Amino acid sequence: MASVRQQILEKLQEKEVMIAPPALETLEQQERAMDLVGELLSESSELVISEQAVNDFLDSKTAGKKVVQVDVIQKKNYNPPAKSVEPQLELSVRDSDISSKSRCTGSVDDFVRHFRNRFRKQRDVLRGIRSQASGIYPLKEAKSGVTQREFRVIGMVYEKRVTKNGHLLLEIEDEETSANVLAVKDSPAFEQAQKIMLDEMLAFDVRASKSSLLIIQRIVQPGAMLQERRKKTVEEDISMAFLSDLHVGSRYFLQENFQRMLRFLNGEGDEKEKTIAGRIKYISVAGDLVDGIGVYPRQEQQLVTKNIYTQYEILCEFLKNIPEHIEVIICPGNHDAVRTAEPQPAISEEFRRSLNGYSNLHFVGNPSRHRVHGLEHLMYHGTSVDGLISHSAALKEGYEHPEQVAVAMLERRHLCPVYGEDPVVPEVPDLMLIDETPDVFHFGHVHKLGYLEDYNGTFVINSGTWQDRTDFQVRMGHIPSPALFPVYDMKTGKIKVLNFL
Numbered sequence: 001m002a003s004v005r006q007q008i009l010e011k012l013q014e015k016e017v018m019i020a021p022p023a024l025e026t027l028e029q030q031e032r033a034m035d036l037v038g039e040l041l042s043e044s045s046e047l048v049i050s051e052q053a054v055n056d057f058l059d060s061k062t063a064g065k066k067v068v069q070v071d072v073i074q075k076k077n078y079n080p081p082a083k084s085v086e087p088q089l090e091l092s093v094r095d096s097d098i099s100s101k102s103r104c105t106g107s108v109d110d111f112v113r114h115f116r117n118r119f120r121k122q123r124d125v126l127r128g129i130r131s132q133a134s135g136i137y138p139l140k141e142a143k144s145g146v147t148q149r150e151f152r153v154i155g156m157v158y159e160k161r162v163t164k165n166g167h168l169l170l171e172i173e174d175e176e177t178s179a180n181v182l183a184v185k186d187s188p189a190f191e192q193a194q195k196i197m198l199d200e201m202l203a204f205d206v207r208a209s210k211s212s213l214l215i216i217q218r219i220v221q222p223g224a225m226l227q228e229r230r231k232k233t234v235e236e237d238i239s240m241a242f243l244s245d246l247h248v249g250s251r252y253f254l255q256e257n258f259q260r261m262l263r264f265l266n267g268e269g270d271e272k273e274k275t276i277a278g279r280i281k282y283i284s285v286a287g288d289l290v291d292g293i294g295v296y297p298r299q300e301q302q303l304v305t306k307n308i309y310t311q312y313e314i315l316c317e318f319l320k321n322i323p324e325h326i327e328v329i330i331c332p333g334n335h336d337a338v339r340t341a342e343p344q345p346a347i348s349e350e351f352r353r354s355l356n357g358y359s360n361l362h363f364v365g366n367p368s369r370h371r372v373h374g375l376e377h378l379m380y381h382g383t384s385v386d387g388l389i390s391h392s393a394a395l396k397e398g399y400e401h402p403e404q405v406a407v408a409m410l411e412r413r414h415l416c417p418v419y420g421e422d423p424v425v426p427e428v429p430d431l432m433l434i435d436e437t438p439d440v441f442h443f444g445h446v447h448k449l450g451y452l453e454d455y456n457g458t459f460v461i462n463s464g465t466w467q468d469r470t471d472f473q474v475r476m477g478h479i480p481s482p483a484l485f486p487v488y489d490m491k492t493g494k495i496k497v498l499n500f501l
Contacts, residue, residue, distance in 0.1 A: 287333025
């Protein structure tokens with residue numbers, strides 16, 4: 001079967017029409033590309049179709065889809081049970097939010113301090129994990145010849161390569177020096193060693209060979225302590241709901257479905273729906289609130305609202321419809337009007353002035369950590385998910401099962417363990433570290449609902465999206481799960497997923 005590009009060219013050849021290469025590229029990326037080509041040819045008498053002509057044509061196709069007015073939900077005499085529960089919300093605990101605190105200039109000293117901070121914090125965690133080894137030694141001493149049969153070293157992985165005999169050789173570093181450790185093929189440690197990522201902090205229980213090479217007996221990740229945790233719940237009969245990746249301003253934003261969800265929050269629905277909505281006390285919103293401007297090439301062709309301020313004005317009107325008894329925690333994502341590199345500060349006041357007076361709407365940085373009714377809540381948009389999936393064969397199903405990627409982060413106690421895969425600012429302290437094990441870990445970015453009700457005591461959730469499947473996702477084979485609304489019962493630890501599609 002001919003490719004979309006070939007079909008377009010054949011159609012144009014029939015009409016004896018030529019097309020500029022950028023215009024052809026734009027057309028082949030569209031959903032219903034051949035239908036659009038037919039319409040374009042019927043409307044145009046040009047012998048050469050330019051890029052501008054295609055852009056103007058596509059603009060005219062989406063002009064009628066612009067958001068004209070956000071429905072204002074009439075606030076009825078609505079008294080759900082959650083309204084009588086006093087909020088217990090402590091935002092940005094342990095200075096976990098970079099907002100108004102970034103002083104990094106990107107100097108060499110900043111990078112040195114950043115990596116030393118990461119190393120020391122994760123080293124302390126690894127030192128606290130029980131070991132069968134006889135002691136823990138710095139790499140300098142381990143290289144000089146430790147006599148114990150088995151001992152532990154701790155280091156950050158600098159390089160990973162397969163030897164000519166099929167073993168796996170890792171070069172690891174600490175603050176003083178580097179050393180090589182070897183995972184022998186067919187050994188118990190070999191399979192785990194294959195999953196190791198660069199820049200990971202790990203503990204290695206090793207023994208010295210006759211050639212003084214350190215042979216790995218077992219590998220310990222910082223997240224090993226998670227296995228000793230039990231899931232926490234709360235006494236009150238309340239719930240937390242989750243949103244992410246709204247993409248307001250995109251022509252794929254599911255406005256009607258989103259407004260239906262807002263009406264649900266205000267008590268519209270059958271008795272079962274009213275019962276669920278009436279217990280919602282908190283909503284966590286994990287970024288990509290709007291589609292943004294210039295986030296990727298030719299994005300304007302996918303927009304119905306091409307002004308960033310207008311996109312946020314529309315968003316604010318939606319947020320105003322959330323009942324005031326629900327506490328809403330909102331962080332940015334890579335499409336929002338903040339710096340691209342993480343950690344990101346909260347959405348600026350200039351984009352949310354109309355929300356002054358709405359004390360239940362809380363804007364925080366990405367990532368950030370909160371205490372919600374006694375539960376440790378970690379919120380992260382999730383941009384590093386792309387890099388982790390591309391870096392690890394073990395996470396090849398990560399776009400379909402994003403909860404697997406969250407587990408990889410928790411195991412490494414770091415939200416972006418591979419430095420350089422995604423833009424990260426070398427802040428001190430390293431705010432991408434998972435210093436406190438969360439009871440709830442909420443992230444987004446990949447537009448796919450996925451969750452684990454209990455991963456060693458942590459509830460893990462990727463909340464999907466409110467944007468329909470885009471042309472890019474069609475080309476990449478990604479299948480999102482839009483307009484699903486997960487609600488987590490904080491008393492029972494169970495989740496319900498409502499479908500507003």
